[in-house]
Amino acid sequence: MSPLLYVAQRGTAVILAVAVAVHLGTILYAVRGGLTAGEILGRTQGNLAFLVFYGVFVVAAAIHAPIGLRSILREWTSWRGRSLDGAMLGVAALLLVLGLRAALAVYVA
Amino acid sequence: MNAPIPAAALTDPTVEPAPDAMLTVRIRRGDGFQAFTVARRSAQTILDVVTEIQREQDPTLAYRFACRVGMCGSCAMMVNGRPRWTCRTRVAAVAEEDGLTLEPLRNLPVVKDLAVDMEPFFEKWTAAHGAFEPGDAPPEDFAVVAPDSPERRAVDAGIECINCGVCYAACDVVAWNPDYLGPAALNRAWTLVNDVRDQGQAARLKAVSGDAGCQSCHTHMSCTEHCPKALAPTFAIAGLKRATARSALKRFGSRHFRRSA
Ligand code: HEM
Ligand code: SF4
Ligand code: SF4
Ligand code: FES
Numbered sequence: 001m002s003p004l005l006y007v008a009q010r011g012t013a014v015i016l017a018v019a020v021a022v023h024l025g026t027i028l029y030a031v032r033g034g035l036t037a038g039e040i041l042g043r044t045q046g047n048l049a050f051l052v053f054y055g056v057f058v059v060a061a062a063i064h065a066p067i068g069l070r071s072i073l074r075e076w077t078s079w080r081g082r083s084l085d086g087a088m089l090g091v092a093a094l095l096l097v098l099g100l101r102a103a104l105a106v107y108v109a
Numbered sequence: 110m111n112a113p114i115p116a117a118a119l120t121d122p123t124v125e126p127a128p129d130a131m132l133t134v135r136i137r138r139g140d141g142f143q144a145f146t147v148a149r150r151s152a153q154t155i156l157d158v159v160t161e162i163q164r165e166q167d168p169t170l171a172y173r174f175a176c177r178v179g180m181c182g183s184c185a186m187m188v189n190g191r192p193r194w195t196c197r198t199r200v201a202a203v204a205e206e207d208g209l210t211l212e213p214l215r216n217l218p219v220v221k222d223l224a225v226d227m228e229p230f231f232e233k234w235t236a237a238h239g240a241f242e243p244g245d246a247p248p249e250d251f252a253v254v255a256p257d258s259p260e261r262r263a264v265d266a267g268i269e270c271i272n273c274g275v276c277y278a279a280c281d282v283v284a285w286n287p288d289y290l291g292p293a294a295l296n297r298a299w300t301l302v303n304d305v306r307d308q309g310q311a312a313r314l315k316a317v318s319g320d321a322g323c324q325s326c327h328t329h330m331s332c333t334e335h336c337p338k339a340l341a342p343t344f345a346i347a348g349l350k351r352a353t354a355r356s357a358l359k360r361f362g363s364r365h366f367r368r369s370a
Contacts, residue, residue: 003357006324006350074320075285 005067012064019057044106051107058099066091125151132204134158136170137212138222143167149207155195156184158209159223172223179337182271185278186223187212192278194337215278216291230274230293237294238316241301244308252306263303267296267345269338276332276342288321292332292342295323299345302352314353323349 001009030040044050066088073079126149135142136159145162156174163170174184179197186195188203189210200209217225254261276292277283283291298317301307317323323346332342 001320001324003318003324003350003353004361007354007358071325075282 001067001071008063009067012060015056015060016064019053019060022053023057041106041109045109047107051103054103054106055100058096058103062092062095062099065095126153126201131207132158132200133208134162135208135210136162136223137210138170139219142210149200153200155186155188155193155198155200155203155209155211158200159186159195159211170223171221180271182273185214185273185275187215187278192275192335194273194275197337214274216280216283217274217278225274227272227274230272230277230291233290233294234272234297236316236321237290237298238309238313239294239297239301241304242307242309242313247308248306254305260303260305263345263348264300267300267340267342270296270340271338273337276336276340279331279335281329281331282325282327286320286325289325290317290321290323292326292336292346295326295349296340296342296345299348302349311356314349314356317349318353318357323353326350 030043069091070084070088073084130149132147132149134145134147136145145166147158147161147166150157156177159170159172160174163172172184172186174196175181176183177196179194182194184195185192187193187210188195188198189205190212191203192214193203203209211223213219213223214225217227217230220226270293272293274293276296280289280292282289295317298313302310302313307313326343326346328343328347330343333340333344336342
């Protein structure tokens with residue numbers, strides 16, 4: 001992997017470490033007394049901080065995961081070259097679309 | 110994919126063998142193994158065993174050594190599945206139930222029996238710009254390098270490499286990705302990156318980057334665990350990752366954020 005991909009993967013790893021901790025912490029805190037889907041949506045709806053947080057989370061994951069997946073595929077299969085890089089861009093796009101769509105849906109719902 | 114390297118057996122190397130103790134030695138020869146039996150001796154090394162077999166039992170056995178004292182780096186083999194320098198490895202420290210299994214070094218093409226072709230190893234040394242680059246106009250005077258400067262210390266940490274290939278055989282990334290330059294070549298490059306006299310740094314940083322370069326290292330630490338000179342290629346490679354990242358960010362920054370005059 002190129003040095004810039006390396007920087008991107010390690011940089012997003014730092015964001016992910018914080019985001020995963022906040023994400024899990026919030027879940028544990030929020031469900032202490034039991035929680036319904038309606039109550040969750042009541043809090044996330046129109047909450048811009050929620051949208052920005054998960055937007056950043058999704059973008060970081062969409063950058064981080066395909067870079068790592070590319071390394072694994074190069075080591076465990078004979079897949080190389082532009083088709084692999086193109087497929088990884090596809091994985092990034094898929095994660096981005098699915099993730100942002102989910103975050104937006106909960107924000108708008 | 111090669112199997113992971115098994116854990117080392119722990120035997121006390123100071124224990125003297127019984128007078129009539131024998132050692133069963135399985136040696137890989139081509140596709141199969143051949144078994145030999147040799148007497149246990151006090152302070153016996155793996156290289157002693159191989160030499161005894163070759164001189165007393167089978168002169169066709171091929172292996173390689175030169176210095177016998179841990180300097181030349183030519184005697185490395187797989188001993189019970191682990192890469193080791195055989196001239197400085199005592200039988201008593203590594204024999205498992207009075208047995209030894211000897212194989213040629215992993216990750217390199219076999220020439221015959223226990224002798225491997227080291228050419229890919231040295232080609233990668235060259236590909237990683239592992240030679241000092243004085244530049245077109247070397248300075249007239251000696252460079253002054255303070256012995257306790259961080260750069261000189263980083264050089265010292267990695268300079269004692271004897272090119273034995275043990276780390277290269279220990280590295281799973283080399284096994285998975287045959288292009289990977291490997292711990293020894295990258296360790297060497299790191300000593301030169303820290304050589305303030307060297308004039309070829311930009312090209313070297315480029316040469317150690319990419320899918321064959323330092324970014325492919327997963328920090329498994331096998332190289333550092335096995336290096337008989339107790340060097341730490343893993344940390345040298347981490348240094349290269351930082352240096353290449355810094356230089357790539359600088360180039361990226363000047364390309365995209367600074368207006369060229
Ligand atoms: C706590 C958050 C995370 C941290 C700190 C983190 C850190 C890292 C680091 C340092 C690597 C490089 C390993 C290496 O090259 O040896 C890596 C690789 C990888 N990461 Fe993450 N990561 C995190 C979350 C994630 C998530 C959420 C995904 C999936 C969506 C993911 C997928 C991958 C993949 C596929 C690799 C490649 C494995 C490899 O190169 O060994 N990571 N991660
Ligand atoms: S630390 Fe890097 S170079 Fe050393 S064995 Fe692990 S992957 Fe190979
Ligand atoms: S770094 Fe250590 S194990 Fe690797 S070639 Fe040099 S001396 Fe041998
Ligand atoms: S024979 Fe020279 S290092 Fe072992």
